[in-house]
Amino acid sequence: TTVTDTQVRVRVRVAVDAPQHSGLSEPLDYLSERLLAPGTLVQVPLGKREVTGVVWPHAEGAAGAELDASLLRPVSSVLDGLLPLSASWCELVSFAAHYYQRSVGEVALSVLPPQLRLLDAAQLLARLKRMTKWLAAPPEQVPEPMRPELSGDQAEALLQLDAALAAAAHPETAGPPAPVLLYGVTGSGKTEVYLRAAEHALDRGQQVLVLVPEINLTPQLEARFNERFAAHRIVSLHSGLTPANRLRNWMAAHLGHAELVLGTRLAVFASMPRLGLIVVDEEHDPSYKQQEGARYSARDLAVYRAHQLRIPVLLGSATPSLESWQRAEEGRYQRLSLPRRIGGGALPRVRLFDMNTLPRAKGVTTVISPPLLDALRERLERGEQSLVFLNRRGYAPVLHCTECGWKSGCAHCSAWRVFHKLDRTLRCHHCGFTERVPRACPDCGNQDIAPLGRGTERLEEQMAELLPGARVARIDADSTKLKGALETQLNAVHAGEVDVLVGTQMVAKGHDFRRITLVAAVNPDGALFTSDFRAPERLFALMMQAAGRAGRDAEAAARSEMWVQTWHPLHPLYQSLRTHDYAAFATSQLAERRMAGLPPFAHLALLRADARTPELAKAFLQAAADWAAAMPEARQVTLYPPVPMSVARVANVERMQMLVEAASRGALQRLLWHWLPELHALKREHKGVLRWAVDVDPLAI
Ligand code: ADP
Ligand code: ZN
Ligand code: ZN
Numbered sequence: 001t002t003v004t005d006t007q008v009r010v011r012v013r014v015a016v017d018a019p020q021h022s023g024l025s026e027p028l029d030y031l032s033e034r035l036l037a038p039g040t041l042v043q044v045p046l047g048k049r050e051v052t053g054v055v056w057p058h059a060e061g062a063a064g065a066e067l068d069a070s071l072l073r074p075v076s077s078v079l080d081g082l083l084p085l086s087a088s089w090c091e092l093v094s095f096a097a098h099y100y101q102r103s104v105g106e107v108a109l110s111v112l113p114p115q116l117r118l119l120d121a122a123q124l125l126a127r128l129k130r131m132t133k134w135l136a137a138p139p140e141q142v143p144e145p146m147r148p149e150l151s152g153d154q155a156e157a158l159l160q161l162d163a164a165l166a167a168a169a170h171p172e173t174a175g176p177p178a179p180v181l182l183y184g185v186t187g188s189g190k191t192e193v194y195l196r197a198a199e200h201a202l203d204r205g206q207q208v209l210v211l212v213p214e215i216n217l218t219p220q221l222e223a224r225f226n227e228r229f230a231a232h233r234i235v236s237l238h239s240g241l242t243p244a245n246r247l248r249n250w251m252a253a254h255l256g257h258a259e260l261v262l263g264t265r266l267a268v269f270a271s272m273p274r275l276g277l278i279v280v281d282e283e284h285d286p287s288y289k290q291q292e293g294a295r296y297s298a299r300d301l302a303v304y305r306a307h308q309l310r311i312p313v314l315l316g317s318a319t320p321s322l323e324s325w326q327r328a329e330e331g332r333y334q335r336l337s338l339p340r341r342i343g344g345g346a347l348p349r350v351r352l353f354d355m356n357t358l359p360r361a362k363g364v365t366t367v368i369s370p371p372l373l374d375a376l377r378e379r380l381e382r383g384e385q386s387l388v389f390l391n392r393r394g395y396a397p398v399l400h401c402t403e404c405g406w407k408s409g410c411a412h413c414s415a416w417r418v419f420h421k422l423d424r425t426l427r428c429h430h431c432g433f434t435e436r437v438p439r440a441c442p443d444c445g446n447q448d449i450a451p452l453g454r455g456t457e458r459l460e461e462q463m464a465e466l467l468p469g470a471r472v473a474r475i476d477a478d479s480t481k482l483k484g485a486l487e488t489q490l491n492a493v494h495a496g497e498v499d500v501l502v503g504t505q506m507v508a509k510g511h512d513f514r515r516i517t518l519v520a521a522v523n524p525d526g527a528l529f530t531s532d533f534r535a536p537e538r539l540f541a542l543m544m545q546a547a548g549r550a551g552r553d554a555e556a557a558a559r560s561e562m563w564v565q566t567w568h569p570l571h572p573l574y575q576s577l578r579t580h581d582y583a584a585f586a587t588s589q590l591a592e593r594r595m596a597g598l599p600p601f602a603h604l605a606l607l608r609a610d611a612r613t614p615e616l617a618k619a620f621l622q623a624a625a626d627w628a629a630a631m632p633e634a635r636q637v638t639l640y641p642p643v644p645m646s647v648a649r650v651a652n653v654e655r656m657q658m659l660v661e662a663a664s665r666g667a668l669q670r671l672l673w674h675w676l677p678e679l680h681a682l683k684r685e686h687k688g689v690l691r692w693a694v695d696v697d698p699l700a701i
Helices: 088-100 104-111 120-138 150-167 190-203 219-227 244-252 267-270 296-308 322-329 371-380 456-465 485-495 535-549 570-578 582-596 614-629 632-636 667-684
Strands: 002-004 008-014 028-032 041-046 049-056 180-184 209-211 234-235 260-263 277-282 315-317 334-338 349-354 385-389 398-401 419-421 425-426 435-436 449-451 470-477 500-503 516-521 561-567 602-609 635-638 645-648 653-662 689-696
Touching: 008 041, 028 041, 049 104, 049 219, 049 435, 088 267, 088 296, 088 315, 088 334, 120 244, 150 190, 150 334, 180 190, 180 322, 180 398, 180 582, 190 209, 190 219, 209 267, 209 296, 219 234, 219 260, 244 500, 260 267, 260 371, 267 425, 267 485, 267 561, 277 296, 296 315, 315 602, 322 535, 322 582, 349 570, 349 635, 371 516, 398 485, 419 500, 435 632, 456 470, 456 500, 516 535, 535 561, 535 570, 535 582, 602 614, 602 667, 614 635, 614 653, 632 635, 632 667, 635 667, 653 667, 667 689
Parallel strands: 180 315, 180 334, 209 260, 209 277, 234 260, 277 315, 349 561, 385 500, 385 516, 470 500, 516 561
Antiparallel strands: 002 008, 008 028, 008 049, 041 049, 398 449, 419 425, 425 435, 602 653, 602 689, 635 653, 645 653
């Protein structure tokens, strides 16, 4: 819309990073001296600040609203020199913002490289020049990469993929290609299928986006892409890069120079003008869900983006999310299976050890059952490696006084502080509050305070006691805090310098440990009985993944074992695990979910409120619920009463949440869309409420 003043000036919409809570969720209007293409980066005044914004396309049909031009402020400067972001990129961001109930500008600015906001036009030009130099260095002449001959299953999967792609090339007769669920156990050749599909896309002159859960945990995948595509430009995008490298890599993708982008969840927003294929590896992994700000699921956005661009998306997993599995069952996703391990390697034999059969000494629980200990010794004698995992770091989850019952609670959270023996501290894993371990019980002075339960630190110590002479190492978030530590420790394992590796879920993921022939879960039962409805799904995935660590070497596969110490050996989850039967597990879980009205058979959102007292948080949520109840959009939606979060108090803030449930996504979205804007005013009436937020499709409730 042009506005005539003394000179011609143009009204432009600019998405700026105005927080959702300001109520400014849509792009703002500014005046420009010249036409600016949507997707152009600009500097604009916002209140007293100068901020970076993105010129936004006019919403269809909404362009005509009359505005007094004299009320609009002018654009301060234009970041010329950077190719504008595409209309489809803006559309993806708009969709994400609306779906996850955040402001368009907040999402747009938070997914661009942070440095982009700090540069002026001249600095940007300098960067582009430097990048051109970097790009000009041609990939050296590289030899043709070795490509294995495809197995029958792999060839079939690729054939189907190409057929779907060919069909989608005729929009008049076919819709966009259906998302492909590539279902195959560890070692079944999924990565090779990604590589070939990527090759096909590159041959068509397109770009490829590969998403991985955590870049540190997938060095082998990265190495294989680098090896196969040495003649192509590959860049990575994740939060661990230096700001300068992140900007450089992002620009290389944006300008179409980078042909492959390998990244974590934030890379789903990478600007790629010729994007032709998206791969989501380990699509079930919880780290695809952002847990703050715009709480988006990169997996779901990848599916959206592929649909939007009419390109294929490959979702790979040995244990797909139940959402994806259900969609495949319904025929909405195309399921391609790789049912066998390459080279015919067997999956490790699963042994469920019934802890009830152990004689029980009073108050003493056995860490490692005698038969498991024998199995570990056998590996040791044969010079093979074992992996023992326990999903809890620290020495013990709590210290207690044997006299008066005092426990090491956190003063600021409703949680215990974990005992870390190495530096003799009590640490709160929620707020970080750390103190030295007291010499005596703070309540009664008793000197006999003892650890309760066990974490990886204690397990490491116990393993060393039980297996004298064994080289025991531990990998968890504590042991890998320093930069490069994880790599060093993994290298030691690969080099055979470790006999027994103790670790958390970190070691269960991704790594290709050739010499491990025994994997043991010492105490996994906890996940069977929590209120978290996704806990069994996560446990099953983790155990299958852990099992996949053993027997990668076909020769060793025959004697590879996965041990599970459990008090509930007959639990259906373990029975499915015993036969590596994900499909059976999924079927039974989905039946439970259907009965309980949980995803994927219902759609959920959580409204959360933080306040100084639980009463204040609750009152706000209750008032919000009362408001919703009067809305027509609430008729197809169920609002549950506010409840404290599972860790209710963190850093002296009380946290409550309210579950919102609907049978259809549309009904849920319609309610949120009309309801949430009202909550800004409501919060102002509830003085003690610090903040509120909504989580659409939450992982846990
Ligand atoms: P996944 O991604 O399912 O774990 P990979 O693609 O990593 O499986 O394959 C497992 C192993 O088998 C890898 O070492 C890989 O190089 C090898 N491999 C994959 N496909 C083939 C094939 N068609 N022929 C021979 N080896 C293969
Ligand atoms: Zn005491
Ligand atoms: Zn705390």
